[in-house]
Amino acid sequence: MKKQLKIGGNIDGVGWNYMGWRHPDMPANASESIEYYVQKAKRLEEGKFDVIFLVDVSHIGPGMIPHYLSMFEGVTILSALSMVTHSIGLAATIATSYADPFTVARQMASLDKISNGRAAWNAITSNPGGLANYSRAHLSQADLYPMKKEFLEIVEGLWDSYEDDAFIRDKARGIFLDPEKMHPLNYRGQYFSVDGPLNISRSRQGRPVIFQAGNSPEFMNLASQHADAAFLRADNLEDAKLRSRELKRRVESQGRSFDDFLITIAHNPIVGRTEKEAEEKFRELQSLMPIYRIPKPKLFGSAEKVADEIERWYEAGALDLLLIRQEHPSGFDDFIDLVVPILQDKEIFRKEYESDTLRGNLGLPYPHNRYSI
Numbered sequence: 001m002k003k004q005l006k007i008g009g010n011i012d013g014v015g016w017n018y019m020g021w022r023h024p025d026m027p028a029n030a031s032e033s034i035e036y037y038v039q040k041a042k043r044l045e046e047g048k049f050d051v052i053f054l055v056d057v058s059h060i061g062p063g064m065i066p067h068y069l070s071m072f073e074g075v076t077i078l079s080a081l082s083m084v085t086h087s088i089g090l091a092a093t094i095a096t097s098y099a100d101p102f103t104v105a106r107q108m109a110s111l112d113k114i115s116n117g118r119a120a121w122n123a124i125t126s127n128p129g130g131l132a133n134y135s136r137a138h139l140s141q142a143d144l145y146p147m148k149k150e151f152l153e154i155v156e157g158l159w160d161s162y163e164d165d166a167f168i169r170d171k172a173r174g175i176f177l178d179p180e181k182m183h184p185l186n187y188r189g190q191y192f193s194v195d196g197p198l199n200i201s202r203s204r205q206g207r208p209v210i211f212q213a214g215n216s217p218e219f220m221n222l223a224s225q226h227a228d229a230a231f232l233r234a235d236n237l238e239d240a241k242l243r244s245r246e247l248k249r250r251v252e253s254q255g256r257s258f259d260d261f262l263i264t265i266a267h268n269p270i271v272g273r274t275e276k277e278a279e280e281k282f283r284e285l286q287s288l289m290p291i292y293r294i295p296k297p298k299l300f301g302s303a304e305k306v307a308d309e310i311e312r313w314y315e316a317g318a319l320d321l322l323l324i325r326q327e328h329p330s331g332f333d334d335f336i337d338l339v340v341p342i343l344q345d346k347e348i349f350r351k352e353y354e355s356d357t358l359r360g361n362l363g364l365p366y367p368h369n370r371y372s373i
């Protein structure tokens with residue numbers, strides 16, 4: 001049976017455009033407001049969304065969108081959100097070009113335990129500009145994918161440091177750990193060298209879900225081997241179908257089932273009760289800062305029209321996980337109040353969470369520890 005549609009919410013603070021911060025309903029400091037993030041996280045969970053997804057940027061300049069100029073670091077804010085949510089997943093973007101694999105493995109595994117099995121890591125190369133912020137200016141574009149491959153192999157290896165039953169914690173007998181079930185990594189690569197093991201046990205979902213974002217053939221190759229989900233950019237439905245098909249072909253050629261792999265595409269719907277209401281919201285946004293023009297979103301208009309279009313993308317196999325980002329400050333509310341009930345009536349989206357782990361809700365298999373098999 002085909003999996004139901006999965007939905008994620010990209011919380012972008014003041015928004016992923018230049019003008020949203022000026023809207024009367026948008027706190028101008030939303031990107032650095034814990035209250036704003038808590039409110040949005042709870043709202044997305046009310047909407048039965050699968051995951052809160054945070055994008056990231058590693059280097060900035062004054063011309064960037066306001067959100068990028070003043071924003072929270074992902075794992076930090078998601079740790080806080082894990083305490084005010086129960087079922088929704090928590091995905092942080094961390095670039096493999098800048099960070100250190102031992103640190104990322106540790107941070108993400110901690111978030112996964114703190115949230116009781118709801119963490120996900122979006123592994124990106126990012127663009128080379130950020131290398132200089134992380135003392136890696138000697139590296140270049142050509143290094144990004146070879147480095148990412150090593151990074152992923154190390155993080156996955158570290159997440160298998162302990163088998164599921166490694167910790168005995170028997171007070172009466174005085175036995176804390178079964179040392180046979182602890183495994184160092186001893187990885188030696190061109191970019192990274194890591195002995196391991198990692199000092200944290202596996203979570204209820206085994207290990208965090210891995211997303212990867214990109215578009216190139218190198219990206220597709222690596223994602224087909226080391227990801228549970230791929231976040232793609234697509235210009236239109238035909239483009240999305242082609243990319244999705246190509247990636248799923250690569251996943252199958254790795255001996256994996258493409259049912260265990262999710263294609264993720266972001267949309268920024270502007271929805272109204274009627275077409276006219278959506279037009280008004282679009283015009284209102286444009287009027288906040290007329291020198292910046294935004295294109296009309298692909299998901300635009302009445303809730304029925306938007307829900308039909310989502311169904312078309314989903315049925316065509318162009319996406320498994322729809323990532324919603326707010327163009328207008330009422331974006332999440334409009335989507336949850338107006339579109340979600342139609343998708344539920346169509347029986348392509350859940351009314352209740354199936355699980356309280358992210359893997360459970362996404363319908364992804366439990367990843368067995370490599371040493372236990």
Ligand SMILES: Cc1cc2nc3c(=O)[nH]c(=O)nc-3n(C[C@H](O)[C@H](O)[C@H](O)COP(=O)(O)O)c2cc1C
Nearest residue numbers: 055056124125126127213214215216219231232233
């Ligand atoms: C859907 C999608 C999402 C991305 N998200 C981010 C992001 O949050 N932060 C970032 O620095 N780069 C992001 N990127 C850029 C990629 O990390 C990468 O620099 C870019 O896709 C070029 O690599 P590629 O040729 O392998 O696709 C994203 C790319 C895509 C396609």
